[in-house]
Amino acid sequence: MSYAPWSVRVISFLIDWLACAAPNIVAGVVAPGSTGLQLGLAALSLGLLGYNRWYLAGRTGQSWGRRLMDLHLFGLDSTTPVGPLHSFLRDLAHLLDTLPCLLGWFWPLWDRRCQTFADKIARTDVLAG
Numbered sequence: 001m002s003y004a005p006w007s008v009r010v011i012s013f014l015i016d017w018l019a020c021a022a023p024n025i026v027a028g029v030v031a032p033g034s035t036g037l038q039l040g041l042a043a044l045s046l047g048l049l050g051y052n053r054w055y056l057a058g059r060t061g062q063s064w065g066r067r068l069m070d071l072h073l074f075g076l077d078s079t080t081p082v083g084p085l086h087s088f089l090r091d092l093a094h095l096l097d098t099l100p101c102l103l104g105w106f107w108p109l110w111d112r113r114c115q116t117f118a119d120k121i122a123r124t125d126v127l128a129g
Contacts, residue, residue, distance in 0.1 A: 001079075001127040003114040004071045006106075009126055015065030020049040053091055058084035066126075076123040086122060093118035 004012075023041035031037045057063040061072040061081035073090075075082050082090070096117045097104025104117035113125060 001072070001129045004069075004126040004128040006108040006114060008069050008071065008128060009108065009114075012063070012065035012069040012071050015068055016053055016063050019064055020045050020052060023048070050088075054088040055084045058082055058087035070129060072127045074125050074127060076125055082122070082124055086124075090118050090122035090124055093121045096121065 023044045024038075027034070027038045027041040052063045057066065057073055059081055061074055063073075065071075066073065072079075073082060073087065074080060075086075081087075094104075094116070097107070107116055108114040108119075113119075115125065119125065
């Protein structure tokens with residue numbers, strides 16, 4: 001396995017977020033004025049996010065987007081998934097990728113291990129293959 005290229009990671013991330021946001025998108029199109037429906041579908045989106053990005057990715061190393069792009073989230077220098085809590089904390093650490101003008105999101109373009117700031121903090125690698 002090799003370190004996942006930035007472009008493939010971006011596509012994987014977009015697949016994950018679009019899949020999880022789908023109920024919110026539907027609510028906005030179908031019932032833009034229905035607060036109850038929108039709150040219910042927002043809760044469903046959050047549940048999908050938790051299952052996909054934290055539980056599934058933490059237990060298997062692959063979210064839906066990573067599976068489609070053949071990527072794996074592992075602990076640093078290992079081939080074992082990081083676990084749901086660690087996966088959640090890594091996603092939380094992505095806030096630090098955003099703060100300095102999105103610099104952390106682009107860091108994999110020149111980083112030797114293709115890591116974001118969140119990967120460095122969480123001690124994770126995203127591998128291809």
